[in-house]
Amino acid sequence: MNLEEFMQGQDEILIRYDGVILPGRLAVPEGAKGIVLFAHGSGSSRLSRRNNYVASVLHEAGIATLLFDLLMEPEAQDRRNVFDIDLLASRLLLATRWVSLQPALKFLAMGYFGASTGSAAALKASVASPVPIRAIVSRGGRPDMAADVLDRVTAPTLIIVGGNDYGVIELNEAAYRALRCEKAFEIVPGATHLFEEPGTLERVAELARDWFVKYLGGIEN
Helix, strand or coil: CCCCHHHHHCCCEEECCEEEEEEEEECCCCCCCCCCCHHHHCCCCCCHHHHHHHHHHHHHEEEEEEEECCCCCHHHHHHHHCCHHHHHHHHHHHHHHHHCCCCCCCCCCCEEEEECCCHHHHHHHHCCCCEEEEEEEEEEECCCHCCCCCHHHCCEEEEEEEECCCCHHHHHHHHHHHCCCCCEEEECCCCCCCCCCHHHHHHHHHHHHHHHHHHCCCCCC
């Protein structure tokens, strides 16, 4: 299945709670044992081609995925909301609650994939979640923006950064040292912040797939 087929094959859903309405896209492969919720950053959305590509690779490994908008359209117009980690984390918790209430999904092991500021939201939400979060992957993230909870994260956490993402590497290294959970740190050579260089996003997807298959279950390729 190519990326276009994957994006077209997802089910459109709405996450509703107390006046908040967040559109999302859900894909559940047959026999899935786990589900990964994507926390976008920097004003991205459920339509992010980079995150959809990673989701398609997870889907092929037998892992369900949920990509959704963390901000409603009026909120997204205010750039400050992109950096409001508490707000982003609260929206990820709404999505976590939504999944836990779906009869077909509630028994799936749950993980988070965070990009940019979404990685800080994923780490913060994992600490507050009433549902166990079994694994976290951060891609080109800002885990340092969740500094107040890093020592309380219990989900096995994989941090992925680009080898040419200068400045962000150091922030990720500091956050990694603060984590007390099972963890791993991967640098993708030649990659900048958005992993636009040939082969770099594919490497991210492989690393994320292997991490989630290990901790959530799935079908080994």
